[in-house]
Amino acid sequence: IVGGRVTDFADHPYFVDLGSCGGSLLLHDIVLTAAHCRVPDFAYVGPEQQQKTVISAVIHPDYASQHYDFMLLKIDNHAEVSHGSSRIPLNDQDDIPSDGEVLKVIGTGVTEEGNFGSDGLLRLTYVRYIPNSECTDSYGSSIGDDHLCAGVEGGGRDSCQGDSGGPIMAGNVQVGIVSWGIGCARPDFPGVYARISVAYNWIQRMMCCLSESPA
Ligand code: 4AZ
Numbered sequence: 096i097v098g099g100r101v102t103d104f105a106d107h108p109y110f111v112d113l114g115s116c117g118g119s120l121l122l123h124d125i126v127l128t129a130a131h132c133r134v135p136d137f138a139y140v141g142p143e144q145q146q147k148t149v150i151s152a153v154i155h156p157d158y159a160s161q162h163y164d165f166m167l168l169k170i171d172n173h174a175e176v177s178h179g180s181s182r183i184p185l186n187d188q189d190d191i192p193s194d195g196e197v198l199k200v201i202g203t204g205v206t207e208e209g210n211f212g213s214d215g216l217l218r219l220t221y222v223r224y225i226p227n228s229e230c231t232d233s234y235g236s237s238i239g240d241d242h243l244c245a246g247v248e249g250g251g252r253d254s255c256q257g258d259s260g261g262p263i264m265a266g267n268v269q270v271g272i273v274s275w276g277i278g279c280a281r282p283d284f285p286g287v288y289a290r291i292s293v294a295y296n297w298i299q300r301m302m303c304c305l306s307e308s309p310a
Contacts, residue, residue, distance in 0.1 A: 096200065096201065096202050096204060096206065096218035096219065096220050096253075096254060096255065096258060097205075097206055097207060097208065097220070097251070097252060097253045097254075097255050097279045097280040098220050098251045098252035098253065098280055099206075099218040099219050099220030099252065100218060100219065100220075101216045101217065101218055102201065102217050102218060102219045103142070103217070104141070104142040104143075104144065104217050105142035105179060107201055107217065107219075108141050108142055108179050108180050108181040109180070109181050109182060109183035109262070110141075110201060110217065110261070110262070111126045111128075111138050111139065111140050111141075112138070112139040112144060112203055112215075113126075113128060113132060113135045113138055113139075113168075113260060114135050114137070114139075115132070115133065115135075115257060116128055116129060116132035116133075116135070116257070116259045116260035116261070117201070117202045117203060117204070117257075117258055117259065117260045117261025117262070117273065118132075118138065118168065118260050118261065119183045119261070119262040119269055120140060120141070120180055120181070120182050120183065121167075121182055121183065121185070121298070121302060122182060122302060122306045123172050123173075123174060123175050123182075123306075123309050124169055124170050124171070124172045124173075124305075124306055124307060124309075125167055125168070125169060125170070125302050125305060125306050126138055126140075126167070126168040126170055127165070127166075127167060127168075127185075127262075127269075127272065127298065128166050128167075128168060128259075128260035128261075128272065129164045129165070129166060129259045129260040129272050129273065129274055129289065130154045130155060130158040130163070130164045130165055130166040131160075131161075131164055131259065131274070131275075132166065132259055132260045134149060134152040134166075134168070135149055135168075136148070136149060137149060138168060138170045140170070140172065140180050141178055141179050141180025141181075142178065142179040142180065143178040143179065143180075145178055145180070147170040147171055147172050148170065148171040149168050149169070149170055149171075150168075150169045150170060150171055151168070151169045151305070152166055152167070152168050152169075153166065153167045153301050153305065154166050155294055155297060156297075157241070161237065161274065161275050161287070162239055162241050162242075163241050163289065163293075163294065164241075164272060164274040164275075164289040165272065165289055165294045165297070165298070166260075167298065167301050167302070167305060169305045169306070172309075173309055173310040174309060174310075175309040183262060183264075183267070183268075183269045184267065184268050184269070185268065185269050185291050185295060185298065186265065186268045186269060186270045186291050186292055186295075187291075187292055187295040188292060189292050191265060191268075191270060191292070192224040192243070192265045192270055193224070194224065194226055195223050195224060196223065196224045196265055197221050197222070197223055197224075198221070198222055198223070198224055198245050198263050198264060198265055198270065198271075199219055199220075199221055199263070199264045200219065200220060200221075200222060200245070200254050200258070200261070200262070200263040200264075200273065200286070201217060201218065201219045201258075201261060201262065201264075202217070202218065202254055202257065202258030202261040202273060203215055203216065203217055203218070203257060203258070203261075204254065204255045204256050204257025204258030204259070204261075204273075205255050205256050205257050205279075206218070206255070207255070207279070208255060208256075208278045208279035208280065208281075210255075210256075213257050220252045220253070220254075221252065222245040222246050222247055222252055222253065222263075222285075222286065223245060223246065223247055223248075224243070224244075224245050224265075225244040225245060225246060225285050226244075227239075227240070227242060227243075227244065229244075230242070230244035230285060230287070233277075233283055233284050233285060234277075234284075234287065238287070240290070240293055241289060241290055241293045241294070242274075242287050242288065242289070242290055243263075243270060243271040243287075243288040243289070243290040244285040244286065244287055244288070245263060245271075245285055245286055245288065246280075246284075246285030246286060248282075249282050250280045250281050250282035250283075250284075251280050252280055253276065253279045253280035253281075253285070253286045254273040254276075254279070254286045254288075255279035255280070256279070258273045259273045259274065259275075260272060260273060261273045263288050269291055270288075270290070270291055270292070271288030271289055271290055271291055272288055272289040272291070273286065273288060274287050274288050274289045275287045
């Protein structure tokens, strides 16, 4: 996260650290992340960063390089909630976010474009939703219905390397997944996110049959 501040994991109990990517907890044993993230061996869940084994991964059928960047992980977690972790609700509305709405993005990625490695602290920043019709000014036809753009006038705030897979939220609802962009926090290049609403039905369908009831 560029231009943000350090925040407590306990304030974002749905956040999942996947090592080189972020993710979010949808059910006690299901994590949502980006398809372009390497499938990790372990997921670190909730405020206590509890280590859970990753059992399997499902990538969205329409995933292709920068499109439909959705992946679900099943983790070995038999507890309904583990040590203060919680689930995040997903946005299913095509008209959310609205133009200019302020969104919150979190992650453990680098704090400047070009930096290597990060300190592992969770950071957050606030960015504004940019409609796809405007985002094409930056990225042209690379922007599709499966994308959601967010940034701030003049740059300076953004997600960055290592934040991929993590959530961007409108209020307490996840609207996107950190996916790609040209550089980080550049004035003319907003962050590009996978838009949750286009994959909502697929996610629900997969969750049903991947998840097992808690012990
Ligand atoms: C990355 O390399 C990356 N500014 C993530 C987010 C953004 C750019 C790059 C968006 O994982």
